[in-house]
Amino acid sequence: QKEVEQDPGPLSVPEGAIVSLNCTYSNSAFQYFMWYRQYSRKGPELLMYTYSSGNKEDGRFTAQVDKSSKYISLFIRDSQPSDSATYLCAMRTPTDSWGKLQFGAGTQVVVTP
Amino acid sequence: DAGITQSPRHKVTETGTPVTLRCHQTENHRYMYWYRQDPGHGLRLIHYSYGVKDTDKGEVSDGYSVSRSKTEDFLLTLESATSSQTSVYFCAISESGRGNSYEQYFGPGTRLTVT
Known part of the structure; x- marks a missing residue:
């Protein structure tokens, strides 16, 4: 079973419309949670970062972490066609000294005009 | 792409041939990573480097080797390419791997096809 699951x-x-994305994970040691956006045939770019539990908002984007349920979410409000991309969640533990990230497989989002 | 270039951007090669991919950064970041991305698997770490001549294996390192002789360059070598190594390869860099430093910057990728 993968450590990080993503539809x-x-x-x-x-x-x-509002886009709702989520990831579940199994490793309770994860403390840092990230969302990357990847356009077709491009490298991933960091979109949002959250440490431990709670919410974080940046413009139209909101990231939520529920450590008790081992579940993280990304919401995109007022979605635009330019939001069409693959969104990958990533997470890491505080003890990994070389920055190892565990990625989800990514969710492809299509926003239609 | 945060001062990261990858070469070549596309390559088609035959089974059994050696292939070397290059990652070059202009950010002077200490950490460099090689990932592969395949449908259904997301990004998987192949090898990483935490300094010149300091490298270690990731989760899918079999069949790959790396070298880092300069801060700015990180080479990935497929010793004898196989069709299962057909993939998109991404290089990433990070200023620090510790504490709150979290951001990895990714290059544009190399699309490799092994026939």
């Missing part, structure tokens, strides 16, 4: 999608939503 591959595709997730298709109309422009202006």
